[in-house]
Amino acid sequence: MSSHDVTITGYLIVLAMLVALQLIATRTRSRIPSLGETLSRVMSTRTGRVGMLVAWAWLGLHFFAM
């Protein structure tokens, strides 16, 4: 297994963890909040709200802007 494959596998594991957490949160009686609920909590303050939107804006800037 090359280092390229190891790196890709790492990303896939992280993605699988995110999907699994969301499924556990929404499909079971677990007390883990869903991603939407977590974001609602984070964005319930102005700091969190602006922080999340700045992070979103940065994503677009990172991939496209000069």
Place this chain on the structure above:
Amino acid sequence: MSVSSALCRCAAAISPALPAALAPPFRRPRRPRSAPAGRGPAIPGSGRRPGLARRPAARRRLALPLLLAGGLLYAAVAGSFSRYSWPVTVAVVGPGTLAVAIGWQGPPRPRPVRAGVAARRAAWWAVPLVTGGLWELTALAGQPSLTTDSPAHPTISTLTDPLLASHLGRSLFLASWLILGGWLIER
């Protein structure tokens, strides 16, 4: 006037349909039983008559398809520009600034956080997010330099380069980015 309020006013001027589309379902105000619709006394403080209050609902029904069409048009046009050029920079900075200005004003409607969403349970989400961030940093550190990609240690940016090389790929990415921003503003 502060910078933030100026930006918010600018946001409202640029996109009058957005607050309407994001507003809660309109509820017609209760009117006095004795007053017929449209002919009753003006709603105190509003300067309007009750019958005219239906218009915002119709306006909002129109606003959502208009926003979707505008978003698709934006993605198609902005995706036609090459990456890291001035036109696409303007196309990304515009919505980004608008979203932050709207977000500064607070949520579009009061959204109660589910009882029991404690910070320590929400912290479960930090595990994959921090792991992913560290993994990305590890790949970045494996590059020959910060600006030189490494096929052996690809970052997420490197992996998305082939996708963003085409007009369709850029448009799809920008449409998804816009949808994500709209979803975040709705939170």
